[in-house]
Amino acid sequence: MGQILHGSATTTHAIRAAIQRSKAPLKDLAAQHGLNQKMVSKWRKRTFVHDALMGPKIVRSTVLTAEEEATVVAFRKHTLLPLDDCLYALQATIPHLTRSSLHRCLQRHGISRLPEVVGDKPAKQPFKAYPIGYFHIDTAEVRTEEGKLYLFVAVDRTSKYAFARLMQKATVATARAFLNDLVMAVPYKIHTVLTDNGIQFADLTKNRSGPTATWRGHPFDRTCRGHGIEHRLTKPNHPWTNGQVERMNRTLKEATVRRYHYETKRQLEDHLGAFLGGYNFVKRLKTLRGLTPYEAICTAWANEPDRFRLDPIHLTSGLNT
Numbered sequence: 001m002g003q004i005l006h007g008s009a010t011t012t013h014a015i016r017a018a019i020q021r022s023k024a025p026l027k028d029l030a031a032q033h034g035l036n037q038k039m040v041s042k043w044r045k046r047t048f049v050h051d052a053l054m055g056p057k058i059v060r061s062t063v064l065t066a067e068e069e070a071t072v073v074a075f076r077k078h079t080l081l082p083l084d085d086c087l088y089a090l091q092a093t094i095p096h097l098t099r100s101s102l103h104r105c106l107q108r109h110g111i112s113r114l115p116e117v118v119g120d121k122p123a124k125q126p127f128k129a130y131p132i133g134y135f136h137i138d139t140a141e142v143r144t145e146e147g148k149l150y151l152f153v154a155v156d157r158t159s160k161y162a163f164a165r166l167m168q169k170a171t172v173a174t175a176r177a178f179l180n181d182l183v184m185a186v187p188y189k190i191h192t193v194l195t196d197n198g199i200q201f202a203d204l205t206k207n208r209s210g211p212t213a214t215w216r217g218h219p220f221d222r223t224c225r226g227h228g229i230e231h232r233l234t235k236p237n238h239p240w241t242n243g244q245v246e247r248m249n250r251t252l253k254e255a256t257v258r259r260y261h262y263e264t265k266r267q268l269e270d271h272l273g274a275f276l277g278g279y280n281f282v283k284r285l286k287t288l289r290g291l292t293p294y295e296a297i298c299t300a301w302a303n304e305p306d307r308f309r310l311d312p313i314h315l316t317s318g319l320n321t
Contacts, residue, residue, distance in 0.1 A: 009051070010035060016049040059108055063101040068094050072102065073109050080114055088284040132158045132300045132307060133191045135182065136245035139170050139198065140253065144262040151272075152178040153252065154193075155245045159296040160285055161186065162248055162276055166269055175200040176223045183227050187297070187310040192230045195220075196242055202233055281316075 011019075015033055019040055022029055026044075030037045046052075061069055071094070076086055083103060091097050106112040134157040142151050150170040154163045163182050167174040183190060195201040201220050202208070224231040234241035255275050262268040280293045288296045297312045 010039065011043065013049040016043045016046075019043045020046070020049075061101060061105055061108075063096060063098070064094070064105060068097075069105055072097075072105050073111065076106060076111050082114065082286070083112075084286045084290070088286075088290065130157055130192070131304065132156065132297070133186075133189055134158060135190055135193045136242050137179075137182075137193050137195045137201075138242055138245040138249060139200070140249040142166075142253065142257045142268070144257075144265055144268050146264055149265060149268070150174070151249070151252065153245055153248055154178075154182050155248045156186075156293070157244060159293050159300065160288060161293040161297060162279055164252060164272060164276060166265060166272070170198070170200050172200050172219045175220050179220070179223055179227070179229075183229075187312040187315060188300070188308045190227065190229050192232060193224065194232045194234065194242060196234050197236050201231075205236055 011033070019029055019033070020043060024032075026037045026040050029035070029040045033040070043049075060066075064072065072086070072090060075081075075090060079086070079089075081089065083099070083106070087097065087099055087102050090102070103112060135154045136157060137152070137154045140151045140153065142149050150167045152165045152167055152170075152174070155161070163185055165178050165181060167178065179193070197205065201218070203218050221231050252272065252275065256262075256268060256271055260271070262271070282292060284290050284292050291299065294312070294315075301308055301312050
């Protein structure tokens with residue numbers, strides 16, 4: 001069996017065991033093995049032959065207090081979030097928390113690895129990189145005490161900026177109005193939108209090659225052309241092609257109608273606006289390397305100012321917004 005010794009070791013397990021068994025004086029053993037008498041005395045007093053641990057007797061953080069460490073451990077066990085998501089969530093209450101100190105804390109408590117999910121994980125393919133201004137658009141049905149409403153949602157593929165509006169109906173007119181509102185809301189030029197094949201966005205598949213559709217064109221397409229936007233459609237019966245906005249739909253529902261009861265449309269609009277404000281200006285995303293969507297837009301503004309209509313710094317959320 002191999003021996004694991006530290007780099008400066010002058011004895012082996014066999015020599016240490018021989019010292020512990022011997023009754024000879026320290027001076028004779030030191031001369032026999034070519035050691036210092038203090039070294040011989042140290043190993044004679046020990047009951048083991050492996051190297052002793054030289055670290056602190058009680059392992060603790062030099063960055064976190066005991067209360068902060070307990071907070072980190074409880075948060076991780078309760079949420080089961082990945083390392084970076086835990087870091088972004090906890091830094092609001094523990095500003096001096098770093099990624100390395102968080103990782104060491106989780107390692108000390110044996111929770112640095114999340115439990116494996118049963119079943120094979122499908123291989124993930126990264127989205128194709130596009131410049132800022134590629135929006136995924138979709139609709140979802142929500143309800144208040146007043147009745148049914150339609151939630152139009154748009155998400156930028158690059159900056160992850162999210163925009164939403166509540167409409168009474170999901171028609172061509174409301175889809176065009178939503179696109180106009182989106183163009184006015186974002187400070188940069190939108191070059192592409194991706195939607196599903198709903199009738200508010202496109203003609204029925206069976207009618208698209210007909211003379212009427214060819215000559216007239218869909219009203220949503222005409223609005224896109226008016227803004228210089230390319231309109232793309234997902235493959236029929238393949239909703240996962242528009243997965244980014246589908247996931248945002250679920251996030252908005254889980255934060256609003258699935259958790260709270262709303263008497264009026266105004267109540268839902270106010271809560272939805274507050275949530276989107278927090279998401280766009282506060283929530284840091286792993287896919288953006290720890291930036292918020294607004295910070296990602298400002299970074300794009302610094303790198304590619306020609307793609308912008310307005311200076312995004314003027315859109316900072318504040319008292320007058």
